Amino acid sequence: MTFLVNLSFRILAGLPLSWLHRLGGWAGWAIWRCSPSYRRRLEDNLAQATGRRDATLRDAAVAEAGRQALELPFVWLRPQDEVLGRIVRVEGQELIAWAQAEGASVLLLTAHLGCFEMCAQYCSTHGPITVLFRPPRKTALRPLMEAGRARGAIRVAPADVSGVRRLVKALRSGEMVGMLPDQAPAEGEGVWAPFFGRPAWTMTLAARLSEVKGVKVVMVWTERLPHGAGYVLRLSEPVEPIAGSLEERCAAINREIERLVLACPAQYLWGYNRYKRPSGVPLPPGDAQC
Numbered sequence: 001m002t003f004l005v006n007l008s009f010r011i012l013a014g015l016p017l018s019w020l021h022r023l024g025g026w027a028g029w030a031i032w033r034c035s036p037s038y039r040r041r042l043e044d045n046l047a048q049a050t051g052r053r054d055a056t057l058r059d060a061a062v063a064e065a066g067r068q069a070l071e072l073p074f075v076w077l078r079p080q081d082e083v084l085g086r087i088v089r090v091e092g093q094e095l096i097a098w099a100q101a102e103g104a105s106v107l108l109l110t111a112h113l114g115c116f117e118m119c120a121q122y123c124s125t126h127g128p129i130t131v132l133f134r135p136p137r138k139t140a141l142r143p144l145m146e147a148g149r150a151r152g153a154i155r156v157a158p159a160d161v162s163g164v165r166r167l168v169k170a171l172r173s174g175e176m177v178g179m180l181p182d183q184a185p186a187e188g189e190g191v192w193a194p195f196f197g198r199p200a201w202t203m204t205l206a207a208r209l210s211e212v213k214g215v216k217v218v219m220v221w222t223e224r225l226p227h228g229a230g231y232v233l234r235l236s237e238p239v240e241p242i243a244g245s246l247e248e249r250c251a252a253i254n255r256e257i258e259r260l261v262l263a264c265p266a267q268y269l270w271g272y273n274r275y276k277r278p279s280g281v282p283l284p285p286g287d288a289q290c
Contacts, residue, residue, distance in 0.1 A: 018228025028066020076148025092235035207249035
C-alpha cells in the first residue's frame with residue numbers, strides 16, 4: 001500500500017498544477033457522490049456558517065475540496081523554490097518582519113482553507129518555523145506528509161507533550177510556530193467554544209501559546225487561484241485581541257478563523273467533522289445532545 005501511495009503521489013507531482021486542479025475538481029465530485037455522510041456533513045456545516053443552503057457555493061466547495069487534495073503531491077514533492085514560485089502575491093508580509101525587528105516570536109494561525117500547506121513553506125523563508133504535526137489516519141501517507149512538511153527551515157512537532165514543549169521552546173527562542181486551530185482535539189485538550197454559532201470542541205493549545213511572553217499572533221491563509229494560476233498568500237493581524245481567560249481566548253481564535261473562512265467560503269473544508277464530540281468529552285453546557 002505504501003509503495004502504491006508513493007508511486008501515485010510521484011506521478012501526480014509530475015503533472016502541471018492546472019491539470020491537478022482540474023482532476024481535483026472531478027475527484028471532489030466523485031467523493032461527493034459516493035459518500036452520503038460526507039455530502040450531508042458538508043451541506044450542514046456550510047449552511048450552519050452561512051445561514052442558507054446555497055447550491056452554487058456548495059458546488060464550488062465540493063470541487064475545491066478535491067483540488068486541495070490533488071495539489072498535495074505538487075506542494076509536498078516539487079522543489080520548494082518551484083512551489084513558492086507559484087505564489088503570485090503576498091499581502092501583509094511586513095507583519096513578520098516587524099515582529100522580528102521587535103524581537104517578538106510569531107504564532108501563525110491558519111484554517112483548513114485554500115492551500116493551507118503553503119503557509120508554513122512561505123513563512124519559513126523568513127526564518128525557522130515549527131509546525132504542529134498530527135499523523136494522518138492513513139499510515140501510508142505519513143512518510144510523504146512528514147517529508148513534504150519538514151523541509152527547508154520547517155520543523156515538525158508531534159501532537160503530544162514532547163511536541164508542545166518544542167513549540168514553547170521555539171516561541172521562547174524568538175522563532176515562529178504554526179498550527180491549524182480549527183480541528184477537534186482529544187479529550188482533555190479542548191474546551192467548548194462557539195464556531196459559527198454552534199458549540200465546537202476547540203483546542204486550547206493555540207490559546208495557551210498565545211500567552212507565552214513576547215508572542216505576536218498573526219493570521220495567515222493562502223487562496224487558490226482558478227485554472228492553476230497560482231496562489232495569493234495573505235497575512236493579517238487579529239481583528240480583536242486574543243486575551244482574557246482560556247475560554248475567552250479560544251472563543252476569540254474561533255472568531256478569527258470564522259473571518260478567514262468567510263473571506264473565501266468556497267475553499268474551506270466543510271466536509272471536516274468540526275462539530276464532533278470526541279470520546280470521553282462531556283456534552284456542551286446547556287445541550288441535551290451533540
